[in-house]
Amino acid sequence: MKVAVIGGGTMGNGIVHVFAQHGHDVTLIDLDRGALDRALATIAKNLDRQVKKGALAEADKDATLRRIAAATDLNAAAGADLAIEAVFESFEVKRAIFVKLDEVLGPEAILASNTSSISITKLAACTGRPGRVIGMHFMNPVPVMKLVEVISGQATDPAVLARIMAVSADLEKTPVAVQDYPGFVSNRVLMPMINEAVQCLMEGVADREAIDTVMKLGMAHPMGPLQLADFIGLDVCLDIMNVLYDGFKDGKYRPSPLLVRMVAAGHLGRKTGRGFYDYQA
């Protein structure tokens, strides 16, 4: 299958990696030449790690890299059977890409988005092929995480869903079909848990280590919710809480005032060196 991946950041490079490793020809498209170079270097480094662990043969690594092409122009997606968009989480940025892909790709091609929270139905409605638009929500890091949340919009053709479920299984992932409601399943369940942990901290129910320890040792979570929030980015957590709050108009999704305050302070977690924990050297 010919695949185009738009956006070579954290998620895009992982998506390219798994498709190329499983025999698909992939064109990675990013506006930013530097991002393309970084993505290709990350893929090569991650393949090397697989070779060192004995999970991949050296020859397969080389074959994987040969299946990857890189471009800065969306026209390079022409001829793809499947295009997966993984650019910034902005409806306007994604809309422009979907409109352009709709022009460039053949009528049978499937357009997918890796969005965490934007409505697939809304993205589909920007194109002339809403039946062939679907969500493929990979998890970070893509080569490691087994789940693909496959999201059907209001108009997604059941045959397209079946095709994407099969394609995902061929990547040795476990696809799960869900409907297009705010937060899908993953973030609708995860983010309120994180938000409630922040609320516990704000109310002084327990300190950060205690809250994380309860969830790690009591619920066998690999990471506590506050640690996980720092890893995801507190701005991303807040944006998704707002998507849930606006989408359902239900107060149970109200972002914790402490989460709002941390984001206002620029304490966004690991990426800024400070969140619920301190990461400065």
Ligand SMILES: NC(=O)c1ccc[n+]([C@@H]2O[C@H](COP(=O)([O-])OP(=O)(O)OC[C@H]3O[C@@H](n4cnc5c(N)ncnc54)[C@H](O)[C@@H]3O)[C@@H](O)[C@H]2O)c1
């Ligand atoms: N990071 C995660 O853990 C995670 C997990 C699941 C889903 N997602 C979703 O995946 C998507 C991508 O997230 P990310 O963390 O990889 O972002 P990122 O910021 O790491 O990368 C985004 C890339 O898109 C490129 N880009 C921006 N506008 C573009 C355009 N018009 N054309 C081509 N390329 C463009 C940027 O240059 C950048 O390289 C988002 O929708 C996000 O919600 C992220």
